[in-house]
Amino acid sequence: MLGPWRANLSGYSRLLLARLFPRDYSRELARTAQCPPLLGIETTNICNADCVFCAYQYMERPKIIMDFDLYKKVIQDYAQCGGRNVGLAATVGDPLLDPRLLDRIAYGKSQGMQGFGFFTNGILLHKFDLHTLLTSGLGALHISLAGFDRETYHRTYRVDIYHRVIENVIRLRRLRAAGLPVEFAMRYDNWSGKIKPDDLLGAMRMRPVPRKKQPCSMLWFGATVHADGVFTVCGCRDLDGTSELALGNLKQHSLAELWTSERLQRIRREFTTRLPDICVDCAQYSPVSIIGSWHLTLISQIRPAEVCPLHA
Numbered sequence: 001m002l003g004p005w006r007a008n009l010s011g012y013s014r015l016l017l018a019r020l021f022p023r024d025y026s027r028e029l030a031r032t033a034q035c036p037p038l039l040g041i042e043t044t045n046i047c048n049a050d051c052v053f054c055a056y057q058y059m060e061r062p063k064i065i066m067d068f069d070l071y072k073k074v075i076q077d078y079a080q081c082g083g084r085n086v087g088l089a090a091t092v093g094d095p096l097l098d099p100r101l102l103d104r105i106a107y108g109k110s111q112g113m114q115g116f117g118f119f120t121n122g123i124l125l126h127k128f129d130l131h132t133l134l135t136s137g138l139g140a141l142h143i144s145l146a147g148f149d150r151e152t153y154h155r156t157y158r159v160d161i162y163h164r165v166i167e168n169v170i171r172l173r174r175l176r177a178a179g180l181p182v183e184f185a186m187r188y189d190n191w192s193g194k195i196k197p198d199d200l201l202g203a204m205r206m207r208p209v210p211r212k213k214q215p216c217s218m219l220w221f222g223a224t225v226h227a228d229g230v231f232t233v234c235g236c237r238d239l240d241g242t243s244e245l246a247l248g249n250l251k252q253h254s255l256a257e258l259w260t261s262e263r264l265q266r267i268r269r270e271f272t273t274r275l276p277d278i279c280v281d282c283a284q285y286s287p288v289s290i291i292g293s294w295h296l297t298l299i300s301q302i303r304p305a306e307v308c309p310l311h312a
């Protein structure tokens with residue numbers, strides 16, 4: 001699911017601003033030392049579409065739904081280090097395919113978590129009671145669509161299900177008196193070189209690959225746990241969790257252990273002199289000097305880490 005046209009436009013302006021007026025957020029970022037300000041949890045990496053612009057088609061890891069006990073461990077780890085903002089829009093996959101989606105939100109809420117927003121292709125929305133879903137604690141629901149006719153949708157998402165998605169959007173619209181905001185994307189990410197211009201259709205264009213003169217903001221805001229427990233600091237583009245940004249598996253390690261590891265500090269320190277391979281051709285890069293008020297709010301919501309009673 002790619003960023004909307006409006007977000008792309010402001011993204012480029014922000015890149016320009018960062019270049020002209022770089023800001024130093026080191027004091028604010030220091031507050032993330034013990035805990036990620038946002039944790040993406042990929043509850044499933046299974047998708048029921050096969051979009052031409054998405055690297056899902058090249059994913060090599062097994063397609064699974066995250067084990068519920070592992071999910072609970074991830075939430076507990078995150079609560080323990082002081083985190084509270086969870087996103088279910090992770091690397092790939094559609095959260096609506098997870099039969100325990102609502103249980104996961106309920107469990108997360110019971111542990112003091114908030115957020116739980118995600119992107120979906122909307123194909124399975126009719127399987128949910130929309131009122132229950134929207135009042136479950138879900139912070140945001142983004143539906144990704146392509147084109148305004150069956151044929152374009154079919155060619156782009158490679159599933160012939162346009163009518164159902166539109167019906168689902170209409171059902172959703174009926175519940176929302178305020179209407180549904182619409183955003184457009186025309187420039188698409190290359191998924192660190194996996195998606196090529198030839199993969200795109202019609203007016204779709206690739207985003208340019210920017211020069212990387214500062215560490216990427218994802219090293220602070222991209223923390224993600226894959227469905228198999230692999231923890232990567234770029235859930236955005238680390239498709240198989242095999243890059244050097246994947247720091248370990250939460251089945252064997254605690255979140256705090258990986259987040260505070262020397263390895264991550266070194267990746268941040270050396271980013272501009274020794275770019276991780278996955279970052280070299282990445283067009284999704286966003287320099288750390290252009291984080292916005294949303295990022296600062298996430299940082300301000302990190303709680304003091306729970307103190308182990310044995311060490312109190």
Ligand code: SF4
Pocket residue numbers: 001002047048049050051054055056091092093094120121144
């Ligand atoms: S619906 Fe989302 S995860 Fe699935 S193939 Fe499309 S962009 Fe990728």
Ligand code: SF4
Pocket residue numbers: 192216217218219233234236237238278279282283284285286
């Ligand atoms: S440059 Fe790209 S791959 Fe590297 S951390 Fe940033 S978004 Fe992720």
